Amino acid sequence: MKFESKYSVTVNRIKSNIIRELLKTATAEGIISFGGGIPDPETFPVEKLSKIANDVIMNEYKVALQYGSTEGDPELIKQYIRLLKKYEDIHCLNEENIMITTGSQQALFILGTVFLDEDSYCAVSKPIYLGAGSAFNQRNPNYISIPLEKDGMNLDILESELKKLEKEGKIDKFKFVYTVSNFHNPAGITLSLEKRKKLIELAEKYDFIIIEDDPYGALRFEGEKLPSIFKLNEGKRVILLNTFSKVLSPGLRIGVIIANEELIRKMVLAKQGMDLCSSTLTQRIAARFMEKHDLFEEIQPTIKLYKEKKDKFMEALDKYLGDIEDIEWIHPEGGLFSWIILPEGFDTMEMFEIAKEKKIIYIPGETFYVEEPERNTMRVSFCLPSFEELEEGTKRLRETIEEYAKKKGINLKIK
Numbered sequence: 001m002k003f004e005s006k007y008s009v010t011v012n013r014i015k016s017n018i019i020r021e022l023l024k025t026a027t028a029e030g031i032i033s034f035g036g037g038i039p040d041p042e043t044f045p046v047e048k049l050s051k052i053a054n055d056v057i058m059n060e061y062k063v064a065l066q067y068g069s070t071e072g073d074p075e076l077i078k079q080y081i082r083l084l085k086k087y088e089d090i091h092c093l094n095e096e097n098i099m100i101t102t103g104s105q106q107a108l109f110i111l112g113t114v115f116l117d118e119d120s121y122c123a124v125s126k127p128i129y130l131g132a133g134s135a136f137n138q139r140n141p142n143y144i145s146i147p148l149e150k151d152g153m154n155l156d157i158l159e160s161e162l163k164k165l166e167k168e169g170k171i172d173k174f175k176f177v178y179t180v181s182n183f184h185n186p187a188g189i190t191l192s193l194e195k196r197k198k199l200i201e202l203a204e205k206y207d208f209i210i211i212e213d214d215p216y217g218a219l220r221f222e223g224e225k226l227p228s229i230f231k232l233n234e235g236k237r238v239i240l241l242n243t244f245s246k247v248l249s250p251g252l253r254i255g256v257i258i259a260n261e262e263l264i265r266k267m268v269l270a271k272q273g274m275d276l277c278s279s280t281l282t283q284r285i286a287a288r289f290m291e292k293h294d295l296f297e298e299i300q301p302t303i304k305l306y307k308e309k310k311d312k313f314m315e316a317l318d319k320y321l322g323d324i325e326d327i328e329w330i331h332p333e334g335g336l337f338s339w340i341i342l343p344e345g346f347d348t349m350e351m352f353e354i355a356k357e358k359k360i361i362y363i364p365g366e367t368f369y370v371e372e373p374e375r376n377t378m379r380v381s382f383c384l385p386s387f388e389e390l391e392e393g394t395k396r397l398r399e400t401i402e403e404y405a406k407k408k409g410i411n412l413k414i415k
């Protein structure tokens, strides 16, 4: 049978996930990978989790092996409200403000379903978290891509775009701004306090929702912790997304949506048709884990390790790339990523072939754009390579850059 004529317009729009394709090549012997945005498995609390998992299956199987409510396990919701009070100083929540999802990725998909039609507009950062692009693309909305500066989205550009929509009589089609507030994926950037407040002002003036996606906030290793946009706005028009993926384990597939109760009710309707409920087993394991252990205390050694790796990586970047003119990189204060911007003329996707020969992997920046990409960029993660590999990998990155420049006739200016 020929299947082509049967496919939906939506599925034909989906491109394969380039990161997954690229990472397939990351397993060969001797490869140093700056590619994966995944936690180091050695940091998973294996013993504690296995004991709790065993107890949950033996003693709570009537709940943990059964279907659960779409909203999520009440025990987990209770624990999460407690955590938000303690660590985020958010006190305005009850059970109706929370929904558990199958990872934050599902939350993004749900939000696309709840808010976006083909004639809708939403603003996203440029670059954008690839998974958000994939989730929203399924609704085929109009994007307004806002460049990132060192302190987050350029809000002057956002406002001028909003004014344009207002003039054209389309502002009611503008639904939300999507932002990764802390240690952005892929760019490593944090939205400053001033910009958080300004974004809320704009949201009030132009009547839109803010989606604050924050998987990395708990992984701050330096600098001052900032209040969430949700906290600053007391949740009036902000939807906060959290996940267990970077603080406990991505395999549990647990995300958390925190929002106004009316919005949560709509999201519950959208989720019902997707999976009825998220895994009751992993939710109950996470709930019991949080009851016995302090989630954020548990990850302190991991954060310490990430900071040491970040410092080592920044040192290596200075050593091996610091003398090249017109090259920049982000110094993250937390999370897993830095973002390198090479001089004009570089195409990091094309350069990837040379990188593979040199046995290093990074993620070419062009994968992180919903519109015209900036091809001279790359995402680099420092959390998985060892200290020696961070040094050696950065040295090989220098060689890769030099070889590509030579091949393309780019004059690499040295300071």
Ligand SMILES: Cc1ncc(COP(=O)(O)O)c(C=O)c1O
Pocket: 037, 102, 103, 104, 105, 106, 129, 131, 180, 185, 213, 215, 242, 243, 244, 245, 250, 254, 255
């Ligand atoms: C910004 C951002 N949002 C959402 C997700 C999805 O996370 P989850 O594992 O909770 O689905 C990720 C994963 O890397 C991410 O970086």
